Amino acid sequence: xxxxxxxxxxxxxxxxxxxxxxxxxxxxxxxxxxxxxxxxxxxxxxxxxxxxxxxxxxxxxxxxxxxxxx
Numbered sequence: 001x002x003x004x005x006x007x008x009x010x011x012x013x014x015x016x017x018x019x020x021x022x023x024x025x026x027x028x029x030x031x032x033x034x035x036x037x038x039x040x041x042x043x044x045x046x047x048x049x050x051x052x053x054x055x056x057x058x059x060x061x062x063x064x065x066x067x068x069x070x
Contacts, residue, residue: 009038
């Protein structure tokens with residue numbers, strides 16, 4: 001997965017863009033990440049999203065099991 005993501009980022013430099021707040025309060029995008037940093041950031045984001053989804057599903061499953069046991 002990391003190799004695929006690395007290839008995608010190398011092909012699409014916009015994925016290395018990071019939002020930056022300007023002094024007047026607007027948001028602009030600036031290329032500030034290296035390919036490795038962009039890959040790490042995307043993987044971190046991916047893992048966090050999936051962790052939240054699966055944790056919620058796990059909690060629902062435990063609740064349903066407890067209901068079945070009663």
